[in-house]
Amino acid sequence: MARMGLNDSKAGMTGLDKQKINRIILEATKGSRFYNNEMRKEKQATERVTRLKAKLTKITQAQRLAALDELKRMENQLETTRDLSRFIVHVDMDAFYAAIEIRDNPSLADKPMAVGGTGMMLTSNYIARRYGVRAAMPGFIGKRLCPDLVFVKPNSAKYAQASKEVRAILAEYDPNFASVSLDEAYMDLTEYLEGRKCTFPSSHVEFTVPQQDLTEDMLKILNEVAPPTVDGVDSYNNCSSNSSIRKVSFGHTIEDVMREIRFKINRKTKLTASAGIGPNKMLAKICSDWKKPNGQFKVEFTRDKIIEFMRQLPTRKISGIGKVSERLLNEIEISNCKELYDKRDLIYLLFSNVSTKFFLAVAMGIGSNEVSSKNYQRKSISCERTFGEISRLADMLVKCQKLCDNLANHMKKENITGRCLTVKLKTVAFEVKQRSVSLKHHTNSTTEMFNIASEVIRSERLACQPERLRLRLMGIKMSTLKRHESDEKSIQDTLTRYFNKYDENCSQSQSTINEASKSFINIEQHKLDEKSKLDKVTCYFSKYDENSSQLQSTMKEASKNCDNMEKVTCPVCDQFYVYKSDETSWLALLNSHIDTCLQQPETMKPSQSHNDSVGSSKGKGVKRRKLQHNRMQPTTGNKTLHNFWQAKDNTHQ
Amino acid sequence: MARMGLNDSKAGMTGLDKQKINRIILEATKGSRFYNNEMRKEKQATERVTRLKAKLTKITQAQRLAALDELKRMENQLETTRDLSRFIVHVDMDAFYAAIEIRDNPSLADKPMAVGGTGMMLTSNYIARRYGVRAAMPGFIGKRLCPDLVFVKPNSAKYAQASKEVRAILAEYDPNFASVSLDEAYMDLTEYLEGRKCTFPSSHVEFTVPQQDLTEDMLKILNEVAPPTVDGVDSYNNCSSNSSIRKVSFGHTIEDVMREIRFKINRKTKLTASAGIGPNKMLAKICSDWKKPNGQFKVEFTRDKIIEFMRQLPTRKISGIGKVSERLLNEIEISNCKELYDKRDLIYLLFSNVSTKFFLAVAMGIGSNEVSSKNYQRKSISCERTFGEISRLADMLVKCQKLCDNLANHMKKENITGRCLTVKLKTVAFEVKQRSVSLKHHTNSTTEMFNIASEVIRSERLACQPERLRLRLMGIKMSTLKRHESDEKSIQDTLTRYFNKYDENCSQSQSTINEASKSFINIEQHKLDEKSKLDKVTCYFSKYDENSSQLQSTMKEASKNCDNMEKVTCPVCDQFYVYKSDETSWLALLNSHIDTCLQQPETMKPSQSHNDSVGSSKGKGVKRRKLQHNRMQPTTGNKTLHNFWQAKDNTHQ
């Protein structure tokens, strides 16, 4: 089954021995519950294909002609939105988490490694990718593919810090840039580029690169800078290459500006980024993968060249066309965008209106070029955990309580409430169920959420009778969100309620359970005495981040309680600091301290290289720390269709 | 030069290709400043050998006979102190730091790895040892010996926690056990063993070992338990070995008790320990290395068998006979203890009285069997750092200030003052100088110490004129210590002074420098503006521990300042907790929380295995944290002679 096989749609994974890799993967997974579930899904998907094919056979020539007629109108309409005037860039860090761990432990540089554990890998370096080891693969399979694979556990704070440093650089060029995730962002460099050309050469900057920065990665960037041209104007674009120190200036073409950005990223973080340049986000995104790692690619900005570029492109390369869509398209003999265009009439007859329009735009090389960090608002917020099998109601309610508590904390910090609560359940057979309830009013109260959720759980256990409901995961999601204004007063209210709750939290959590589970106590209470086996969750940042975020709120509270001093502990170096609350800059000071800490990993984990800090005491150079949300705050969604039509044609159905 | 070659006096390092290893080590180090200094030391040592040999040639037969006469008296005296009645045990964890890191990241289990970095390795696992990679070797040489070597940075808190868990188990058997370092301890099991035999079989315990604990390591321990004997009494000593779960009882022999202890250690920590059993500490220590890793050895408890055991023993195996002593002995053709005894007349004539007595006792298999945690008192306390080369006075004073500040903090926490201050300086040529000063009174004040130390440094710079004093390390040591009683009042005073200092620390530190360096400001002030290159120190726990210890004191202060609540942040999970100060148990509660945290490493660094903690919030199961010194508190010294005579013959000169 292709479903179980290697998913090679990632940079650095071409030309592998897929045969061998798939055999190993299959051996490792065959017979497992996970495998059985994949087979079940596979069947479902195959059925979908069957339905599609059935539909296909019923299509008449007349229908196809009518479709082409309608498509012509659609195409004309789309063509009017084609815009080649903007320079859109997509920047994506290479093997992001892995690169950071390697930077901080260079002995890993020449080894296959992955960030994660035997349960799940979040990413792998390019060496490991040669073995078929990739993100979203369980570690134990990675280990079979590559017995020398080394695992490193994720350190979310470091990734967030690196991300922040990168974004600071991007902001210099487009203050409105939109981040998609910790490691990627879109930018619109049109305005910047014009500015640069206008003020040229007064805006010209020459960078001096000290020897220690001249790594192989850095040289690759510098050596691609266009050499000086003959006419004097471009002669600034040169790289003096005397012995050790090197001077470099970047030109004012879009390519050179991108090289400058990648140069600054590497200089600041020692990480490499790749970039794609195109007239819209769809094309830029495709291009950023083109020369990965540590490369960049620009599609030519003419209608013909763009269409030529698209025609040869496998459909799977388009963000939004995944494993299943690819397969569906394959069934009607579409594997690249030329065929996608040629068979657009079939698409029209077989797929939905939205999909048709999406496919058509893709085939034409058209997409949204709106880049903005202003319009993004989160639409849902959730918390879920995998654990060892449970089936007793009491166990489920304990999990549920924790999830609700956690989720409520995050909602309070973001000052949002929600009206739709969704419970997600995954059985030990990996089947996922979700049950959602619309509430009478918006809420972010732990108790309220728990009461609803526990009802849902109870009813779900009954619904599957006489089978036992055997769970491996539970999740709570809130959607239909409302944002509450964050003027001082309302923040204070929320925080106050939060802290009230905190103070009575221990007993409240308990009583919530007892209250909500009155009905089953007689039946199940006696089982509570059995010592429950220690579940372990394979999860990633969330738990860590929850800890630190609560720490932050709680610290804020603590300092309020005391006096007019802010007392905080740096989560990196564990050092304790006291600031005057009335100095408005204390938070900024703290932030800067955290930056410093993170820039010196050897402060906490010495043994790498010399560093004169004796950690003598708290005075000395001012040290400081940051309060910010621990959840990533993207400034744009990453779902293709969203990106795609966002602010271009959002009137569409 | 043997001096530079591999030091294979460690478990797991026999049968290596020393030729090849030494060649690689030599290649890596030849020509370095370190190497040159080793050559210098080598010369010195050789000179010592020459003097010894000169002395040797002048020895007459008469002298030797006289010596033997005197030795006879000595020997008789020693023989009276021979005591075979006590069961002394030495327990030493296997590849301690490395084993912990492997336990917490099992993907390292089959790889050569070391704890430390490219600068210095603190230990290595047994796989790496096969390549000649060992503790106290710089990482970059390890890397040459074994290019696949993986480095893991040290995590002192984890080692301290594991050590604590082990010691808790040891205490069950000998509450007076004496720890030597984080990973080893002596015990006297005589009393325990008698108790166990008396109450037998009522004291008999059967352990149930769940399947997941039945690792290879564990099985090795269990399978060595003596099988049931024919006479009914011993039949408790059995291992039921049905399918998965296994039951085991340990007998009441010293060996079985040790297996029980090692069993409990492995069950609790997943680490392995090795043990040596003998009638005194010297023999127990030798024996604990005998079957490393995860093994144990008992020397037979008769005078003849002990002497037989010693006779074949290379001198280097005795704790206290190091590289140099071994070589000196080799020069008079002594390489094992038989020869050590046979040539005791030469020893008597060539070595000091103390050494002679030591060597003689060793050869006779005699040593101290006093095990106690009560009598230990620290004799000195110090702080030192390596950094990038400095030679300006201003730079030196900055380092010195930090060292003094740090040292003072630690002394205040231990409530001690000192009267002898020693400044240690290591030049870039690795030459070590020390200068000590006896003060008029005991002190632990940063300022006072800094004033003295900076005078020493100034004079040392002048003393080496016209050469520049070029340093790579500076250290401050205080000795001739006085302990101050820790009744409430005196603690309060010390803490108060400490916090007073802390509050003005920033400015005080600065002013101290300015004041103490008045004389050079005119000359050197202008150089202070040059941006000094960022030094990096390769050092191990101290910086980390300093941070956390200060955190703890500082937190204590913070909570005093506020109200009657104790507010503390768990250094492991970063969670913030509040306790009522008047609940006397708050500290214990906290300690227990930290234990819990450390037992669940995946709470902070998830991705390994399932664990149901959502980190929901602060209530729930009570969580808590510990205040304890971050410096290891041994309960006995580890210097052989100290161990050796301690409380056995401490009247000796």
Add this chain to the structure above:
DNA sequence: TATCATAGT
């Protein structure tokens, strides 16, 4: 008492 060297983890 002061300095350097050896030894241990």
Add this chain to the structure above:
DNA sequence: TACTACTATGATA
């Protein structure tokens, strides 16, 4: 990029 940090004792003057 690169040979530790900390404690204790012995030898010698």
Add this chain to the structure above:
DNA sequence: ACTCATAGC
């Protein structure tokens, strides 16, 4: 509005 599936990092 609700459920399930797909998709991306």
Add this chain to the structure above:
DNA sequence: TACTGCTATGAGT
């Protein structure tokens, strides 16, 4: 020991 956690959208009801 062992197949994530989070967010968003589309399709079908």
